[in-house]
Amino acid sequence: MAHKIALIGFGTVGQGLAEILHNKGAQLRQSLGFEAQIVAVCTLSKGSLYHPDGLDAGMLLNVVNNSGKFADYLDQPGLERGWSAQQIIQDSNADTIVEISYTDINTGQPAIDYCRAAFESGKNVVTANKGPVALAYPELAALARSNGVRWAFEGTVMSGTPAIRLPLAALAGAEILAVRGILNGTTNYILTKMEEGLDYQTALKQAQELGYAEADPTADVEGYDALSKVIILANVLMDVPLTKDDVACQGISGLTSADIEQAKAQGKRWKLIGSVKREGGWIKAQVAPEMLPISDPLANIAGATNAITYETQLMGPITLVGAGAGGIETGYSLLIDLINIERKNV
Amino acid sequence: MAHKIALIGFGTVGQGLAEILHNKGAQLRQSLGFEAQIVAVCTLSKGSLYHPDGLDAGMLLNVVNNSGKFADYLDQPGLERGWSAQQIIQDSNADTIVEISYTDINTGQPAIDYCRAAFESGKNVVTANKGPVALAYPELAALARSNGVRWAFEGTVMSGTPAIRLPLAALAGAEILAVRGILNGTTNYILTKMEEGLDYQTALKQAQELGYAEADPTADVEGYDALSKVIILANVLMDVPLTKDDVACQGISGLTSADIEQAKAQGKRWKLIGSVKREGGWIKAQVAPEMLPISDPLANIAGATNAITYETQLMGPITLVGAGAGGIETGYSLLIDLINIERKNV
Numbered sequence: 217m218a219h220k221i222a223l224i225g226f227g228t229v230g231q232g233l234a235e236i237l238h239n240k241g242a243q244l245r246q247s248l249g250f251e252a253q254i255v256a257v258c259t260l261s262k263g264s265l266y267h268p269d270g271l272d273a274g275m276l277l278n279v280v281n282n283s284g285k286f287a288d289y290l291d292q293p294g295l296e297r298g299w300s301a302q303q304i305i306q307d308s309n310a311d312t313i314v315e316i317s318y319t320d321i322n323t324g325q326p327a328i329d330y331c332r333a334a335f336e337s338g339k340n341v342v343t344a345n346k347g348p349v350a351l352a353y354p355e356l357a358a359l360a361r362s363n364g365v366r367w368a369f370e371g372t373v374m375s376g377t378p379a380i381r382l383p384l385a386a387l388a389g390a391e392i393l394a395v396r397g398i399l400n401g402t403t404n405y406i407l408t409k410m411e412e413g414l415d416y417q418t419a420l421k422q423a424q425e426l427g428y429a430e431a432d433p434t435a436d437v438e439g440y441d442a443l444s445k446v447i448i449l450a451n452v453l454m455d456v457p458l459t460k461d462d463v464a465c466q467g468i469s470g471l472t473s474a475d476i477e478q479a480k481a482q483g484k485r486w487k488l489i490g491s492v493k494r495e496g497g498w499i500k501a502q503v504a505p506e507m508l509p510i511s512d513p514l515a516n517i518a519g520a521t522n523a524i525t526y527e528t529q530l531m532g533p534i535t536l537v538g539a540g541a542g543g544i545e546t547g548y549s550l551l552i553d554l555i556n557i558e559r560k561n562v
Numbered sequence: 563m564a565h566k567i568a569l570i571g572f573g574t575v576g577q578g579l580a581e582i583l584h585n586k587g588a589q590l591r592q593s594l595g596f597e598a599q600i601v602a603v604c605t606l607s608k609g610s611l612y613h614p615d616g617l618d619a620g621m622l623l624n625v626v627n628n629s630g631k632f633a634d635y636l637d638q639p640g641l642e643r644g645w646s647a648q649q650i651i652q653d654s655n656a657d658t659i660v661e662i663s664y665t666d667i668n669t670g671q672p673a674i675d676y677c678r679a680a681f682e683s684g685k686n687v688v689t690a691n692k693g694p695v696a697l698a699y700p701e702l703a704a705l706a707r708s709n710g711v712r713w714a715f716e717g718t719v720m721s722g723t724p725a726i727r728l729p730l731a732a733l734a735g736a737e738i739l740a741v742r743g744i745l746n747g748t749t750n751y752i753l754t755k756m757e758e759g760l761d762y763q764t765a766l767k768q769a770q771e772l773g774y775a776e777a778d779p780t781a782d783v784e785g786y787d788a789l790s791k792v793i794i795l796a797n798v799l800m801d802v803p804l805t806k807d808d809v810a811c812q813g814i815s816g817l818t819s820a821d822i823e824q825a826k827a828q829g830k831r832w833k834l835i836g837s838v839k840r841e842g843g844w845i846k847a848q849v850a851p852e853m854l855p856i857s858d859p860l861a862n863i864a865g866a867t868n869a870i871t872y873e874t875q876l877m878g879p880i881t882l883v884g885a886g887a888g889g890i891e892t893g894y895s896l897l898i899d900l901i902n903i904e905r906k907n908v
Contacts, residue, residue, distance in 0.1 A: 236876065244735050370732075376877050378732030385731045385908070386716075386724030388901050389590050390894060513883055516862040530582065530894045531722050535883040537859055548736060548876045555734050561907040562731070 218270070219558050222256035222310035224301050224330055225317040229344055229371070230257070231277060232547025233314065238273040250555050256304045262286050266296040268309045301326070305333045312366075312557060314550055315343040321435070321444055324351035331356050335363045342553035344371030344546045350444040350460070353451040366557045371549030373399065373445045374522045377538030381552070383453050383526055385562045390528040392453055394493030397524030398517050399445040401540040402428045402436040403468050403488045405520045410476045411485065416469070428520055428541075438467035439503040442490040446501055450492040453526075456499050458492070464502040471505055479507045485515045493527070513537075564616070565904050568602035568656035570647050570676055571663040575690055575717070576603070577623060578893025579660065584619040596901050602650045608632050612642040614655045647672070651679045658712075658903060660896055661689040667781070667790055670697035677702050681709045688899035690717030690892045696790040696806070699797040712903045717895030719745065719791045720868045723884030727898070729799050729872055731908045736874040738799055740839030743870030744863050745791040747886040748774045748782040749814050749834045751866045756822045757831065762815070774866055774887075784813035785849040788836040792847055796838040799872075802845050804838070810848040817851055825853045831861045839873070859883075 223230045237244075237252055245251045254273055256266040263286035265271055271289075279288045286297070305313055313334040315327055324347035331348050334341045335356070343349075348356055349369050360367040373379040374397075383392060398404050405428050409419035420437065423429040435441050443465045450458040468488050479486050484507040492501040508515040513535045517523040522540030525533050539545045556562065569576045583590075583598055591597045600617045604610040609632035611617055617635070625634045632643070651659055659680040661673055670693035677694050680687045687706070689695075694702055695715050706713040719725040720743075729738060744750050751774050755765035766783065769775040781787045789811045796804040814834050825832050830853040838847040854861040859881045863869040868886030871879050885891045902908065 240735070240737075240876075243737075248734055250735070376736070377880055378728065381732040382724065382728055385902070386727040386898060388594055389586070389596070389897055390722070391586075391589075511864065513862065516859065518857065530586075531891055532885055533883075534723055534885075535881075536728075537879075537881040537883070539878055539880075545877055551735055552732060556731070559908070562905070 218251040218253035219554055220253050220255045220270070220309055220311045221314050221554065222258070222304050222308050223254060223314045223316065224258050224304070225315070226257045226259045226262060226276070226280065227316065228543035229316045229546045229550070230314070231280060232543035232545070233550045234273045234277055236544065236547050236551055238277060248555065250558055252551070252554055255310050256299070256308050257286065258299065258301045258304050264297065264299050264304070265289055266299050266304060266308055267292070267294055269294060301330060302333060305330060305339065306337045310339060312340040312342055312554060315341050315345055315348070316550070317345065319345050319347050321347055321350065321440065324348050328352050328356070331367070332359060335359045335365055335367070338363060338365060340366040340557055342368045342550050342557070344369070344375070344549055346372045346444040346448065349451070350447045353448070354457050368553035368557060370553050371546045372448050374524065374538060374540045375542060375545040376548035376552060377522065377536060377540065378552070379524050379536060380452060381556070381562065382536055387526060387528060387531065387534065390530040392526050392528055394491065394527040395449050395453060395524065396489055396491035396514070398487055398514055398522050399442045399490045399524070399540070400436055400488060401520035401522055402433070404517065404522070406437070407468060407471070407486055407488065408518045410471070410473060411480070415473050416471065437469045439465045439488060442488060442503045446490040446492055446503060450499070450501055454492060454494070456492070458499065458501055462501060464504065466504045468505055482507070484509055487514055487517070489514065564597040564599035565900055566599050566601045566655055566657045567660050567900065568604070568650050568654050569600060569660045569662065570604050570650070571661070572603050572605045572608060572622070572626065573662065574889035575662045575892040575896070576660070577626060578889035578891070579896045580619045580623055582890065582893050582897055584623060594901060596904055598897070598900055601656050602645070602654050603632065604645065604647045604650050610643065610645050610650070611635055612645050612650060612654055613638070613640055615640060647676060648679060651676060651685065652683050656685060658686040658688055658900060661687050661691055661694070662896070663691065665691050665693050667693055667696065667786065670694050674698050674702070677713070678705060681705045681711055681713070684709060684711060686712040686903055688714045688896050688903070690715065690721070690895055692718045692790040692794065695798070696793045699794070700803050714899035714903060716899050717892045718794050720870065720884060720886045721888060721891040722894035722898060723868065723882060723886065724898070725870050725882060726798060727902070727908065728882055733872060733874060733877065733880065736876040738872050738874055740837065740873040741795050741799060741870065742835055742837035742860070744833055744860055744868050745788045745836045745870070745886070746782055746834060747866035747868055748779070750863065750868070752783070753814060753817070753832055753834065754864045756817070756819060757826070761819050762817065783815045785811045785834060788834060788849045792836040792838055792849060796845070796847055800838060800840070802838070804845065804847055808847060810850065812850045814851055828853070830855055833860055833863070835860065
């Protein structure tokens with residue numbers, strides 16, 4: 217039976233998921249026995265659709281590409297229009313709410329309330345939204361558990377590159393002592409370009425032109441995006457209820473071409489590293505530019521790619537390298553969460 | 563209830579697992595709710611022990627370190643001595659057979675027969691033995707399935723670094739188009755030393771002194787070890803029933819210091835790469851030294867470390883770097899297989 221999903225939000229990431237389901241639905245059914253069916257989509261700007269027997273992913277994409285309004289989605293018996301997010305979360309027949317509204321990293325809202333409502337309605341949540349995980353992990357994880365539903369959020373760190381599922385599923389018991397990574401692609405792109413000779417402003421401008429950085433690049437370049445991910449990793453992988461007040465955070469906006477040259481002269485490279493480690497009975501977490509020796513696997517990660525190293529007691533260091541963003545990549549993070557919920561796997 | 567295991571073989575890897583269970587048993591129980599109990603060990607040289615209520619891991623390690631004979635394991639009511647591997651597999655109360663006898667990469671025996679007997683007796687198998695997986699994957703996987711039991715073998719590729727579980731659990735549906743990796747630590751160590759200026763013979767000798775290479779280094783340096791791993795990856799991850807006759811195999815024994823220098827001059831590095839890829843309707847698999855540009859993540863893997871890159875349709879390249887061998891590391895591969903069998907997870 218198909219896994220019924222309701223999408224709260226239908227931006228790049230939601231469209232990425234819809235595209236995957238549209239293009240690879242038959243293959244997923246055949247190779248994995250997995251089938252997802254979009255029963256609802258709800259957005260602030262495009263409108264809202266609900267059909268208990270399923271919406272057509274291709275038509276959703278089509279409508280969004282043409283008029284951008286769900287009003288143009290073909291009418292059919294049983295189709296409901298204009299339901300609110302809360303209504304869909306509470307009253308639709310979805311098994312899982314795909315929460316991809318937008319990330320408010322200061323309040324986590326409305327995503328936190330959506331998660332609460334979903335769990336209390338007996339529905340799973342998958343999300344790529346850092347807000348709820350970075351700001352309310354202990355509460356929401358407990359609420360999901362007590363309602364017997366699942367909460368998965370692979371996409372909150374490194375998009376669909378399994379930065380969260382790898383340690384949970386494949387390193388259980390190896391004991392993670394520390395985690396450190398290049399968790400923000402924009403800043404890594406800028407640093408790579410500065411190594412190639414551009415100054416900070418020119419590199420930033422290029423990142424903006426390529427769509428890596430936003431018009432206001434603060435969240436990336438001051439390290440706040442990486443900070444949220446450090447908090448998520450500490451909470452989820454190391455069982456430490458860290459909040460942002462516990463983490464010293466410094467970005468890359470202060471790095472000059474002279475700094476880059478100085479590192480080069482020492483055979484090193486600047487990288488913006490988010491890290492958390494146990495030290496004695498203490499936890500030390502920070503986001504800061506670090507000068508890494510070239511022999512460090514993280515030093516060789518170029519461009520917008522992300523990477524993470526888990527220091528484990530039994531396996532030593534394990535490093536994972538992959539995409540950190542992208543509509544299809546983050547759409548895939550939602551898919552792999554759904555597949556593993558359906559499999560009843562971690 | 564504890565997961566009961568019988569160890570067929572008790573060399574470095576079996577002792578690694580016993581050491582982990584002895585040292586971290588309480589922590590595994592507390593943090594994961596997982597408990598494994600060794601009920602039997604059986605070896606050709608040390609003897610054999612079986613107790614349905616469990617053997618003491620600490621005492622097993624002690625006895626092996628002292629006399630090396632299970633005859634010195636303290637007597638106790640219910641303890642059985644001298645059972646054969648087949649008897650333990652068929653008649654013990656183990657839930658899972660840990661098959662770590664020894665790897666005969668030409669016949670796969672006796673490990674293949676042990677797997678068959680275990681499955682037919684309704685027991686799971688976990689193994690770090692490449693033989694059964696490289697030589698009999700389709701048959702044994704089907705036999706396990708038809709008997710409703712599990713077969714796991716994380717340790718056959720990259721020890722406990724999750725080269726197999728990462729794609730199965732965390733990249734399902736992303737569609738793996740190609741896999742390529744540094745799958746043999748010994749040859750990578752030799753190549754790293756040759757880059758530092760040693761000639762092949764001196765580097766090999768050093769690898770032998772460090773215990774990375776065996777007295778007869780053929781299996782490593784001629785690429786046969788990497789070949790088995792390529793076959794395993796093709797069968798398990800890409801569903802291609804490849805055998806060794808399908809894979810061109812060349813090792814590193816022909817590489818000279820002049821070759822190394824030539825690569826350096828081009829800004830490249832020689833690495834022994836095992837690879838398998840879909841190309842049109844065909845599968846192309848090989849083991850061969852390749853000159854990689856420094857920008858390739860695999861080019862920067864130094865020493866005995868292993869690494870693997872999965873080329874996926876939805877996520878692009880994903881690279882995993884970690885230990886490729888070691889008693890504790892391979893012992894851990896058996897533990898993570900057991901944990902996931904107990905979790906009923908991939």
